[in-house]
Amino acid sequence: xxxxxxxxxxxxxxxxxxxxxxxxxxxxxxxxxxxxxxxxxxxxxxxxxxxxxxxxxxxxxxxxxxxxxxxxxxxxxxxxxxxxxxxxxxxxxxxxxxxxxxxxxxxxxxxxxxxxxxxxxxxxxxxxxxxxxxxxxxxxxxxxxxxxxxxxxxxxxxxxxxxxxxxxxxxxxxxxxxxxxxxxxxxxxxxxxxxxxxxxxxxxxxxxxxxxxxxxxxxxxxxxxxxxxxxxxxxxxxxxxxxxxxxxxxxxxxxxxxxxxxxxxxxxxxxxxxxxxxxxxxxxxxxxxxxxxxxxx
Amino acid sequence: xxxxxxxxxxxxxxxxxxxxxxxxxxxxxxxxxxxxxxxxxxxxxxxxxxxxxxxxxxxxxxxxxxxxxxxxxxxxxxxxxxxxxxxxxxxxxxxxxxxxxxxxxxxxxxxxxxxxxxxxxxxxxxxxxxxxxxxxxxxxxxxxxxxxxxxxxxxxxxxxxxxxxxxxxxxxxxxxxxxxxxxxxxxxxxxxxxxxxxxxxxxxxxxxxxxxxxxxxxxxxxxxxxxxxxxxxxxxxxxxxxxxxxxxxxxxxxxxxxxxxxxxxxxxxxxxxxxxxxxxxxxxxxxxxxxxxxxxxxxxxxxxxxxxxxxxxxxxxxxxxxxxxxxxxxxxxxxxxxx
Amino acid sequence: xxxxxxxxxxxxxxxxxxxxxxxxxxxxxxxxxxxxxxxxxxxxxxxxxxxxxxxxxxxxxxxxxxxxxxxxxxxxxxxxxxxxxxxxxxxxxxxxxxxxxxxxxxxxxxxxxxxxxxxxxxxxxxxxxxxxxxxxxxxxxxxxxxxxxxxxxxxxxxxxxxxxxxxxxxxxxxxxxxxxxxxxxxxxxxxxxxxxxxxxxxxxxxxxxxxxxxxxxxxxxxxxxxxxxxxxxxxxxxxxxxxxxxxxxxxxxxxxxxxxxxxxxxxxxxxxxxxxxxxxxxxxxxxxxxxxxx
Numbered sequence: 001x002x003x004x005x006x007x008x009x010x011x012x013x014x015x016x017x018x019x020x021x022x023x024x025x026x027x028x029x030x031x032x033x034x035x036x037x038x039x040x041x042x043x044x045x046x047x048x049x050x051x052x053x054x055x056x057x058x059x060x061x062x063x064x065x066x067x068x069x070x071x072x073x074x075x076x077x078x079x080x081x082x083x084x085x086x087x088x089x090x091x092x093x094x095x096x097x098x099x100x101x102x103x104x105x106x107x108x109x110x111x112x113x114x115x116x117x118x119x120x121x122x123x124x125x126x127x128x129x130x131x132x133x134x135x136x137x138x139x140x141x142x143x144x145x146x147x148x149x150x151x152x153x154x155x156x157x158x159x160x161x162x163x164x165x166x167x168x169x170x171x172x173x174x175x176x177x178x179x180x181x182x183x184x185x186x187x188x189x190x191x192x193x194x195x196x197x198x199x200x201x202x203x204x205x206x207x208x209x210x211x212x213x214x215x216x217x218x219x220x221x222x223x224x225x226x227x228x229x230x231x232x233x234x235x236x237x238x239x240x241x242x243x244x245x246x247x248x249x250x251x252x253x254x255x256x257x258x259x260x261x262x263x264x265x266x267x268x269x270x271x272x273x274x275x276x277x278x279x280x281x282x283x284x285x286x287x288x289x290x291x292x293x294x295x296x297x
Numbered sequence: 298x299x300x301x302x303x304x305x306x307x308x309x310x311x312x313x314x315x316x317x318x319x320x321x322x323x324x325x326x327x328x329x330x331x332x333x334x335x336x337x338x339x340x341x342x343x344x345x346x347x348x349x350x351x352x353x354x355x356x357x358x359x360x361x362x363x364x365x366x367x368x369x370x371x372x373x374x375x376x377x378x379x380x381x382x383x384x385x386x387x388x389x390x391x392x393x394x395x396x397x398x399x400x401x402x403x404x405x406x407x408x409x410x411x412x413x414x415x416x417x418x419x420x421x422x423x424x425x426x427x428x429x430x431x432x433x434x435x436x437x438x439x440x441x442x443x444x445x446x447x448x449x450x451x452x453x454x455x456x457x458x459x460x461x462x463x464x465x466x467x468x469x470x471x472x473x474x475x476x477x478x479x480x481x482x483x484x485x486x487x488x489x490x491x492x493x494x495x496x497x498x499x500x501x502x503x504x505x506x507x508x509x510x511x512x513x514x515x516x517x518x519x520x521x522x523x524x525x526x527x528x529x530x531x532x533x534x535x536x537x538x539x540x541x542x543x544x545x546x547x548x549x550x551x552x553x554x555x556x557x558x559x560x561x562x563x564x565x566x567x568x569x570x571x572x573x574x575x576x577x578x579x580x581x582x583x584x585x586x587x588x589x590x591x592x593x594x595x596x597x598x599x600x601x602x603x604x605x606x607x608x609x610x611x612x613x614x615x616x617x618x619x620x621x622x623x624x625x626x627x628x629x630x631x632x633x634x635x636x
Numbered sequence: 637x638x639x640x641x642x643x644x645x646x647x648x649x650x651x652x653x654x655x656x657x658x659x660x661x662x663x664x665x666x667x668x669x670x671x672x673x674x675x676x677x678x679x680x681x682x683x684x685x686x687x688x689x690x691x692x693x694x695x696x697x698x699x700x701x702x703x704x705x706x707x708x709x710x711x712x713x714x715x716x717x718x719x720x721x722x723x724x725x726x727x728x729x730x731x732x733x734x735x736x737x738x739x740x741x742x743x744x745x746x747x748x749x750x751x752x753x754x755x756x757x758x759x760x761x762x763x764x765x766x767x768x769x770x771x772x773x774x775x776x777x778x779x780x781x782x783x784x785x786x787x788x789x790x791x792x793x794x795x796x797x798x799x800x801x802x803x804x805x806x807x808x809x810x811x812x813x814x815x816x817x818x819x820x821x822x823x824x825x826x827x828x829x830x831x832x833x834x835x836x837x838x839x840x841x842x843x844x845x846x847x848x849x850x851x852x853x854x855x856x857x858x859x860x861x862x863x864x865x866x867x868x869x870x871x872x873x874x875x876x877x878x879x880x881x882x883x884x885x886x887x888x889x890x891x892x893x894x895x896x897x898x899x900x901x902x903x904x905x906x907x908x909x910x911x912x913x914x915x916x917x918x919x920x921x922x923x924x925x926x927x928x929x930x
Contacts, residue, residue, distance in 0.1 A: 028759075139859075142866040142903040145884050149896055152888045229765055233870050236767045237885060252768055263775050270768030278763035285759070359831055383837070391834030398832075403825035407924055408847050418833035453923040469833070 029286025035279035039272075043095035055085065055244050081254060081265060090246040091268055097247045098228050098276060101162055105227035106220050108166025113173020114216065118208065120174070121181025122200075128178075135174050143168050147230070148239045156242040161234065165227050172219055172226075180215050184208050214291040221284035225277040232273055248273050306476055306509050307333035307356070310370035314348070314355050314533075317363060321583040325351045325364075327533045331526075333477065338503060338510040340524025340541070342517060342556075346579050348533040349513045353479045356511075357394055358386045374476070392422040395470040399482035401462035405454035411438075411465055412450035419472045430472075437468040441498060460491040467498065471506070478503075479511045484519055496522045517556060521545055526614075529553045532590035533582055539615035547630045549617045551595045557633045589619070597621040709898045713880060720868055720879030723802065726795055728861050730803030731810060736853070739814025740846065746819060755815075758808035766867060770801045770874040798875045802867060806860040813856055817849030824848070851922050858914030862907040 079087050120131035150164050184190065185208070193207050232249030234240030241247040243254075248269035255265025314326035326348040333339050341349040355366045358378065371378040373394065378386070390396075398404045405414060415437070416430035425433075431450070438446035441464040454462060463483065470478050480499065484492035500523050503510050514520055520527060520541075527544040529537040529552065537550040548554050555575040577594035588603040589595075595602070601620045608616045609623065619626065742751045777797060821827065822845050830840045868881035876882075880899060887895035919925045 140904040140907045142900060142907075144866050144869050145888075145896075145900055145903065148869070148885065148888045149900075152891070225763065229763075232765050233767060236765075237870065237873060239888065249765070249767075252765075252771065256771065266768065266771055270765060270772065273768065274760070274764045276763075277765075278760060281759055281763055357832060359828065387831075387834045387836060389834065390832055396832040398825065398829060400825055404829045406826040406830070406844050406848070408922060409844075410923075417835065421833075421835055421839075455924050466829075469829075 026286045026290055028282045029290065032279040032282025032286060035275060036283060039095050039276055039279065040099060042092055043099050046089075046092045046096065079264070081251070082258070087265070087268070090251060091248075091272060094246040094248045094251060094269065094272070095276070097158075097241060097245060098231070098273070101158065101165070101231045101241075102224040102228040102276075102280075104162045105165040105169060105231075106224040108162065109168075109170035109223060109227075110173050110216065110220055112166065113170035113175075114177050114212075116170070116174040117177025118181050121178040122185055122208070124182075131174070131178070135171055138168070138171050141168070143230070144233065147234055148237065151234060151239045156240055158241065158245070161231060161240055165230060169223060169227060169230070172223060173216075176215055176219055177212060180212050181208060184211050214287070218284050218288045218291075221280045221287070225280035225284075228273065228277055228280075304334050305332040306335045306374060307511075308370055308372040309333075309356065310368055312352065312355060312366070312368040312371065314351050314360070315365040315367075317365075318583065323583050324586055325533055325582060326355065327586075329528075329530075329533075329535055331528055331535075331538065333509050333511065335476070335509055336503070336507040337525045338500070338512060338523050340520035340527045341511065341513045341530060342515065342520045342527060343530035344515055344579065347530045349530050350481055352530070353396075353481055353511055353513055357390060357396055357479060359396075388422070391418045391475070392473045393475050394477045394479065395473070395475040397463075397466050397470050397478065397480040397483050400486050401459050401466055402486070404466060405462060407454055410451050410453055411457070414454075415450070415465070415469050415472060418469065422473050433472060434468070437471055438465070440471075440502070441465075441468045442494075443468075459487055460495070463487060463491075463495055464498070467495075467502070471502065471508075474506065475508060477509045477511065479513070481513045482515070483512070485514070485516070492519070493522075499523060517560060529556070532579055534590060535616075535618065536591065537615075537617045539611070543611070543615040547615075547627070548633055549611065549615070549626045549630050550619050551597050551621065551626070551629075552591050554629055554633050555594075597625065709895050712883060712895065713898065713902060716878055716880045716883050719877055720865065720872070720881060723795060723798055723868060723872070723877065723879060724861060724864050726799040727802040727806065727864050728857065730799050731806040731860065731864075732857065734803070735807045735811035736814050736850075739811045740818055740841070740849075742811070742815045743818030743822065743849075744841065751815075754811065758811050761804055762808045764804075766801055766805050767870045767874050769804065770797070770871060773797050773801060774874075795877075798871050798877060801874075802864055802871050805867060806864055810853055810856060810860060813853050814849060817852055818845055821845040821848040847921075851918065854917050854921060855911075855914045858910045858917075862910050865903060865906060 081087055081090065116131050116134070120128045147164050147168060151160060154160050190207055193202075198207070231240050232247065232252070235247045235249030236253045238253065241250055243250060251269040252266045255262070255269075258265060309332070310330045312326055312329040313324075316323040316325050329348075329352055331339065341352065343349050351360070354360050355364075356371070356378070358381070360366060366379075368379060373389065376389070378389075381389075405411075412431065412434060415434040416427065419425060419430045419433060420427070434450060435446050438449060443449055443461060443464055449457070449461075449465075454465075457465065467483075483499070484495050487495065496519060499510070499512075502508070503523075510523070512520065512523055524541045527537075527539060527541050528535050529544070529550065531552050537544065537548070537553045544553065548557050552575070559574055575594055580590055580593060582590075589598075589606050592598045592602040597619075599620075604620075606618045606620060608618050610616055617626070738754050742754050745751050774797065822841075824845075827840060827844060830844050835844075865881075868879060869885055870881070871877070872879045872882040873885050880902070884896065884899045886892075887899070
């Protein structure tokens, strides 16, 4: 029910301090950032954390149980997979793959989407119509299928996967940046810049873009997660990252055959994926919450 | 109980509304008391934030549960409104007490037709047939001056102008023949020409139906047109109350006088003279509040203003809450330019 | 218009790898073999001619013949469509049944334990890979609980787990949208008016607030349905359901171009149809979008 009384605001701390306290107070954001740091740290420090190599096969040591099982041992803490490779090592190195693909894809799609959104939002008219048409076309395409098809034809190397996904996942960026640009464009400081005679690229990059950073970060983090999930699905189906590269999706596929006997082979990569994407989503949502109150679009 | 009289349809004694905020308890309304007689119009006037809207929202029970409403007495007819259960209160609302809000543009639900919104209250409170409800709605639409009422019933809010929507709101408030209508800034969002129409409509309807009315406004002009009795509120308290003639002929409280001097009167205010204004801002209402809240802005302020302010009674119904010498106040009231 | 472009993209996919004839012929084929294949499938003709031929056949309802099955693609799709269609329908119903009530309750009990809990579940749901969830459910249900069948599509029971997996993915966004829409609606002036008329809280919630809050959810639901169809590829392969998604995957693995192209086209068409449907529904629900009656 509506409270009709306006409460007077008391002059308080600076906006930066408010921002800080908001960030620190936002549980989701902190948890997400912490988890992401842990995973990233793990990925970077991989060689230090484990002495095994993720590619070395040891067929005499296949399918060793994790250490908490009586048949397990501590030399392979999480056991080994079907080809005798140390599981924990592959899990840790898998983080590298996911993070790498996720961020590269987000970067690529971010650039494509932002450029399209900026142009469309700024120029309006025919350019806008064209870009909207492109976006609509992209939205009607079944992403998974096309990604699968292309990878199957061209091969499943890392650059290919990243490129394909970048070329398919830019729509979110484009839509949001487009509407944000339209909003900002009508603001006075843009007309002021034009009146002073700034060139269009300058206006786009120096005046408008900095205001979009907030939205970009939010969408970016969500899209990294999206890309990671998509890559894992592709790898699971065999049409993403190819063996022997350790990808979590691939590891789930590899463990699928032994689903009922050794469930840990698919549990860990799945949980790892969920944790990583979850942390990214928390960060994205958290930043959105924290910046929303300041009135940034 | 000063205000407890049998002909009072609404009795309010020492109404207090406290709003908990992170910075402390905000005393939005303190010790507001009045009685509303059947068929009469009460005008509550004051600037934004003085608590007039909160007061009427408390009376009709539309404040959020977190807000604490207490009073020595809050009675509608002989029904106690304090501590009334949600369901019983909902039974009274719309049927006996109804309300008209400020913003006609947003007060109607965009996805339902005018007809549906007019009849739903009626259908809920009376066990009437849809045809009956519709007929009543048609009659009322006609009465509030909306032409082609038949057609309008099937239209959606976005197809009507602001003035028309407010008329619909008035019709809606009248559907169940309420005993009291509360109008919170009913004309503020409308064009000046429409304002006058709506106000005359309201007084006509009131005389016709004998409904009591409470009009809340920051606009003295609006109040002067329709009110029989006037309450002047400032910072959550009543500072002056009396009949419309008394208030408008002899505004006594310094704040009331200040309000009047802000308004230029065509034909009376000399050309080139400075428009009065009341210096300062409304103080914060959070925490412990002592004495007269108008003190920082009053040119008659003294140390006596820090204590509890009693009511000074001018003969018959005119009350002023001020400790300044009565003669001084009276002298000033004569100098104030009036309509 | 969009359809046109989509079909063009779809068709040109075939040429992404360079020479489709080689892809079809497979490894270890001789140059002569490749030439024969080229002639047979008309690859030796210029691109736009091939495209035109394909498109004109499609317009007549002929989606070509599958390399692998040696059957018309139309038949293949028609066979598998019921499975996917049923799965999709069940999933969207599941998602709606779950997300709308939860969204409404979460909005009413905003910031309480319930609200945070459901939002938390939603966030976790969005982060979980669907294939993994499917596999986990298989393990749990068939090993530990032994209730539901986990592969094949011979009975309705077979659809329970896949529906949960597919529907679960669409639920978080719709739940959030419902919740946000309800919160906004509940703060509107017309809700205050409704209260002042003495209407009962439940009826205000469902009749007034919900009707407004649901508007954006409808369009999103249509879009989500489209995504569900796309995601069916993964789910169908996990649960061995022989629907279109599964067919798509098989065809891709076998370089069965006509089938792949046709399926992509069909998916796109369905999506276009869905957005159109969503627009219609929106106009029906929101009077402001219709032409005025006066």
